[in-house]
Amino acid sequence: METNRRQFIRAGLAGGVAATTLPLSTYGSQARNSGSAAALNPKYPKLDEILKQPVLKKELFAAPVIIETLELLRFDGNFLCRVRSTDGAEGLSVGHGGLSSLYPIFVKRLQPFFIGKDARDLDLLLEKVYIYSLNFRLSGMALGIPLATIEFAILDMLGRIANKSMGQLIGDIHHRRVPVYQATEYREKPVEESLELIKRAVAENNAHALKIKVGALMFMTEDIHAVGPKGRTETIIPLIRETFGDDIALYADANGFYSVEEAIRVGRLLEKYRYRFFEEPVLFDWYEETKQVADALAIPVAGGEQEYSLHGFRWLIANDGLEIVQPDNYYFGGMVRSMKVARMADAFGKACTPHMSGGGLGYLYMMHFVSALPNACAHHEFKGFRTNVQFECKTSALSVVDGMVKVPTGPGLGVDIDPDYVKKHQPVKA
Ligand SMILES: [Mg+2]
Numbered sequence: 544m545e546t547n548r549r550q551f552i553r554a555g556l557a558g559g560v561a562a563t564t565l566p567l568s569t570y571g572s573q574a575r576n577s578g579s580a581a582a583l584n585p586k587y588p589k590l591d592e593i594l595k596q597p598v599l600k601k602e603l604f605a606a607p608v609i610i611e612t613l614e615l616l617r618f619d620g621n622f623l624c625r626v627r628s629t630d631g632a633e634g635l636s637v638g639h640g641g642l643s644s645l646y647p648i649f650v651k652r653l654q655p656f657f658i659g660k661d662a663r664d665l666d667l668l669l670e671k672v673y674i675y676s677l678n679f680r681l682s683g684m685a686l687g688i689p690l691a692t693i694e695f696a697i698l699d700m701l702g703r704i705a706n707k708s709m710g711q712l713i714g715d716i717h718h719r720r721v722p723v724y725q726a727t728e729y730r731e732k733p734v735e736e737s738l739e740l741i742k743r744a745v746a747e748n749n750a751h752a753l754k755i756k757v758g759a760l761m762f763m764t765e766d767i768h769a770v771g772p773k774g775r776t777e778t779i780i781p782l783i784r785e786t787f788g789d790d791i792a793l794y795a796d797a798n799g800f801y802s803v804e805e806a807i808r809v810g811r812l813l814e815k816y817r818y819r820f821f822e823e824p825v826l827f828d829w830y831e832e833t834k835q836v837a838d839a840l841a842i843p844v845a846g847g848e849q850e851y852s853l854h855g856f857r858w859l860i861a862n863d864g865l866e867i868v869q870p871d872n873y874y875f876g877g878m879v880r881s882m883k884v885a886r887m888a889d890a891f892g893k894a895c896t897p898h899m900s901g902g903g904l905g906y907l908y909m910m911h912f913v914s915a916l917p918n919a920c921a922h923h924e925f926k927g928f929r930t931n932v933q934f935e936c937k938t939s940a941l942s943v944v945d946g947m948v949k950v951p952t953g954p955g956l957g958v959d960i961d962p963d964y965v966k967k968h969q970p971v972k973a
Contacts, residue, residue, distance in 0.1 A: 634700025751946030
């Protein structure tokens, strides 16, 4: 193990090009190959086997798909990614707003890695890119957002080549329509004002399910505990149930605000009013404390939007810290990595619902991902259809009908971004 680690560091210091020649399994392989994994936790061998399984259906492509260009394009604060193959295939993705600060990582530390690579090796590339230029040190949104933007463009291109939707490239289609819950904020507002805003959001999107915020904003300091009207949580949990009745599905998110003791107290209140999950009851990286809360409560504990490590999810799943995993398709670096998390959860009867971010067309990426989930939650995060992106979708009205949105069925992303809108964008240079 020590030798491997030394080789790993030496290769990294030698520069990105050398690092890309490392074998696939360098990153995290020690634990996967170690006979001691089962001794650490009897669930680990099964989870490690899942992590080794490829996600992209490479068999759909007979010939190599060599990436010739990969561009980040910008117009008026919005980003697009365009990938082209040597054979003239093209894919587009819509970037996350976070690229306004993260674009240098895209152009300096990711773009050069992908040029000349065979897109069919996407699983492998998504492991190696963490080693290239020691990118793993940027783990989290810093790496995940630009990486996911690239992956989505590659999947769009591959989908257009194979005439398959993104969901069909990463799994079998389990859901042609995605049931959504209305995500709401307003934790800093008084109860009455919150309630009016929540009612408006539910009505606007015809939602059959709703998530509210509980607690105040995270975290860690004493004085911030005073943020938000006092007693709001204890009032709003029953009030929302009384207001919307028994039929609506309710969820709650604490964004890591509570101590273990407080989380258990609030969790019991959520149970009393039949909420369906309790998201991030304590700080996201307090794994053992998350497990303490989960062990004490009947309501499923959900989390994962801040998690950046496959191995982190492996612990949370194997140790029953989470009952519901919520990788963010952008923050976590794309759908392939997120699908590995979903598959690990599925192996032990746990559900997956991606955290949704991204403004642009984030909800579309969420829907394609969910379409291929065998263990999808009953409802998925939705924040509305508003976007600056000009596009056409021929296969879905992209509206909420009976609490659900139809997943586009065309190839790739299933929508056509207006070519005139694309032309307005300029390439972002290193
Ligand atoms: Mg959340």
